[in-house]
Amino acid sequence: MNKKRGKMRLSWNRKCCICMLPAIMGTLIFSLIPFFRVLYYSMINNQFEKSFALISNYRRVLENEYFRIAFKNSIMLILICVPILVVLAIVISLILVFGKMKQKGIQISFILPMVIPTASIAVIWRQFFSDIENIFPVYLLFIWKNIGICIILLTAVFASVDKEIFEAAYMEGAGPMKIHLHMTLPISAPTIFFTVLLSIVNSFRIFKESYLYYGTNYPPDYGYTLQYYMNNHFLKLNYQNLSVSAVFNTLFAGMIIAVGLIFIRRFQR
Amino acid sequence: MLPILSTVGMSFWQEKLSLKPWTDLLFDTPIFYRMFWNSVFYAFVIVILELCIAVPCAFGLVTAKMRGKKIIFMIYLILMMMPLQVTLLPNYIGLRDMGLINTRMGIILPMIFSAFGIIIMHQYMMNLDEAQIEAARLETSSVLKVLIYVVVAQMKTCIIATAVFIFAECFNMLEQPMLFLKDERLKNLTVFIMNASDYEGKVLFPASVIFLIPVLILYLYFNETLEKGIKL
Structure with a gap:
């Protein structure tokens, strides 16, 4: 048997x-x-x-005026929003971990924006910012939605930093600002880079928030991102333009992800 | 918290304090119920199926010894990070070729294979207790039994945390129903809110409030589990 x-x-x-x-x-x-x-x-x-x-396919898409506006806006989102988001997350995490505040419950409250359905929030956002005619409400929505995951990642790594080295530095008269700038941040560099990468990736996903906020396929020019471009071509089912922009997007996102991952690997060594 | 409270506040307002938006929604907009249940249905089915797929896959990725494992992991990592608009087109083409456009399956199938669950579960399983698996293997040679009695039992907190996140994500999906479905009766609540101005009355705010409820219940109910889950 x-x-x-x-x-x-x-x-x-x-x-x-x-x-x-x-x-x-x-x-x-x-x-x-x-x-x-x-x-x-x-x-x-x-x-x-x-x-x-x-x-000719690639030329047609890349020379298209709307595609260019969309691309520019997507880049702007990365260049403006991501640094603000990450710096804000770092500051809040430092306060949460090293500050004297009781941190129990605060950390978890940052998850709430992550799980709350966007549709409900975009609706109220529209009420608050109905007369502002620029992109900032969408930026704010992005930061509000994504700061939770950044803080969770960062507090976890800050909390694991060995406290003894602080005391040594403190003895030698370094202020808290200096300690964190020269010690905590470099030690946590891989996680910080991961947070940056994740925020960039999430900025590609801002579409849903922005779409619900504007409530239209054709937002004002400053709000028009690559995702709108693809979405509108999706509705027309224009396979060629759609495929070209999908491939372009894949390469663009893939490049950022690859560079980011390689960078993180380097830092871990 | 403020946005939630003001949404609730706005739902009782129509020129003056009134219940009109609520009665408009609950009594005069029958499609709302349908879409609400669609949302819940999609989210539940996807959570359960995705976990059934992702947990074994992550377990395989962690324990199996084979060449190319790293590559599979990298592909999932990149897939997870890809913007939705990029993955939607391949999904759409795949579904179209199988004739699944405008069906419930068309929404569910691509979602259950999403990379998110696999990557998260993989990260959790990195610190799986291997001694327990070895011990269990002396008792049984069935992978399924080991998975259920050892892995799932050990990872309960993490699985629940992942499930809540997947639920929230599915509940929140907008692009898939918008692009893959034509039939209004199959769509979910996000689409309803998107097009709320097409319906009679000021149904937008009450609909948003109801939309929040399932996720809030999950969040409050699993609050402590979530807290433990994200710390691992």
């Missing part, structure tokens, strides 16, 4: 590999294989003729 069992059974390691199978199959079917079709669509002129038109 023992012999039979041995024959029938797969090795443990094999079984662990099989555990991954459902997820990998799903990802292949719904994301990776279709992505190659997207690549293919971005290279042909239309679904019927199917002749090669890579260069």
